Amino acid sequence: MKQMTANQLQELEQDLNTIRDEVVSDLGERDARYIRRVVRLHRALEVGGRVMMPFGFIPPVFAAATLSLGLSKIIENMEIGHNVMHGQYDWMNDSSLHSQTYEWDTACASDSWRRTHNYEHHTYTNIIGKDRDYGYALLRLSNDEKWQPAHSLQFLNYIVLSVFFQWGVGLHELEFERVRSGEIRLRDKLPFLRDLARKGGRQAFKDYVFFPLITFPVAPIVLAGNLGANLIRNLWSSTVIFCGHFTEDAETFNEKDCVNESKGHWYLRQLTGSSNFTGKKWVHLLSGHLSYQVEHHVFPDLPAHRYPEISQKVQAVCKKHGIRYNTGSFSHQYGTVLKRILAYSLPDRMRVKLTSQPA
């Protein structure tokens, strides 16, 4: 990690606060109009997908319906749900867009997400042992973790996690690895499991029971389409999220380096631990602007559609302080993620020999 003096960190903090203050003082009609338009797009795609689905016995209609429903879930999860729950639109005082009451269209209960993501992940970003999002306790992605033979199959684990991503996210707070090691008791996780069963059950009921049943003669088609839509969403959101922190140069941190850290140090950690990818406007919309992961981590509660605008300013601050701004094309960034998952599935000696680069 880049070493900076207390004074430099304070200057960094002030520079970033200035960017933040400019956006906050400018929040208004434009932001409200943007998110309302996205919400309208989501409703139109979902209604369209559900209405078309029973006519899926016509192959192009099936493709359109599945894609429409898949896109609606992606937009709802990424650009609406994730961002609303960060409190990006709390200032609008609109009860349907409020961080603490919003419930999203995925198996993970919003309350659980707010605890594990908004609090744990965004506060302890990339601190090995504190940020359980780092590898999801399933993948070994840095040499801070000791290699074990089971890691050699982790690429398969990654595929399975991506396919069932909504359930993986839903189960995240179970902390299964700590339950297995006896560190915590399963009994203490019962309230969490109850909530997950209710929310996950509700999601499964809707997509896999209710909508197929009311369209009975074509139930298999509707079921297949709904499965397809969930799969599209799972694969896409998993890919976007992996590009956010597991790219080649995204840094990791030690717990002891972050005790009593200043806000400036927290900012530095967000800047160096996150990575962006470039793309067209629609790519940013579908990724919930997590393509601007750096900006998102520095300012998690600013409306995400503002990230492209402030990106130049954040880059200027990075340049001034000599901090690397991690970005690249989608294919390049994702390529380094896959390489990282594969590389760390190998024992360290073999990895170093093959990749000839240290962690």
Place this chain on the structure above:
Amino acid sequence: MLAKNTQTKALHWLGKQLFNRNDPAAFFDPLLEKLDPMLVQGHTPARVEQIIQETSDTRTFVLKPAKRWSGFQAGQHVNICVGTDGIQRSRTFSLSSSPELWTQQGVVTLTIKRLPGGLVTNWLHDNLSCGAVIGLGDAFGDFLLPEPPQPVLFIAGGSGITPVLSHLETMAARDFRAPVSLLYFVRTYQDIIAAKRLKTLENCYSALTVNIIATHQNNEPRYLNNQDLESVPGLKARQVFLCGPMGLMDLANELLPQHGVRKADIQSTFFSAATPPVNPDLANQTLGGEVRFAKSSLEASSEGDASLLEIAEASGLAPRHGCRMGICHQCSCRKTSGTVINRLTGQASEPGEENVQLCISIPHGPVSIDV
């Protein structure tokens, strides 16, 4: 009836499963709103039918709420919700029409004066035009007519006439059989709100006596005095309703008992003035105040720059929270009244109901929080 109820209950349950929200009907609102804002289900929409200029700074807005609106009693208030600068702002106003008008013609009226510096009142005057749709809450308040009829005295000041108009219209419509007097204080005779309606009421409703007094027509201010009260026949036996600025209410509360009116017979409803603008420099501010945690019926006082979260924890409460630095919004809560200062920006909040982050909000005077 019961069948209908169970049906809606089952539908509501199903809606919750399908749309992940407690108000499933509102799921389609973003689309319906584009078709016709009156179709919205999340709140009760009301269309502006007519706007009447009462005085230079006061207008009456005639609203037609969606049929499902639950109605009101004379003297009650409603919250209205409008979106300005992307923010949903809700404010309370008295209804100035009678319930009879609502049941017969399906319309209600709000009579609203521009407040100096008031965000919403000025917005309503400048931007709301006929055909626009605003949100209307359920009516509330206990500034209600005596039942059965008893002699009544209204003392109103300025825009405090609005709930009284509702009362008078209702009394006239129901032929309320008891003497009714109104002492109405205005700054000058140009400031009389609903002058025509008052004249008409006085002519067609014989039990009513109206006395309009201008306080600043001459150089010497002329406030409520003993002669005004002595001019009201049978004052002791009257139910008194007060509505107006604090000065008038204080004066009336002081004078009325001297004329033998029992405290129990005086009802008042308050109009608080807008809070003065706050200096953004934290160091120069008087911080702290009484904090009421409504859901746990606890009160605490604070001095200095303790955040609401710290005050709550010091009072033995454990509100949900996360980062304690204003990032994660885990501690966002409903503030029902009062002003808070954002510790990070030094900005003061709005005085009304809204969401605040407990960990970075410092009370600025008395504050009430839903914790």
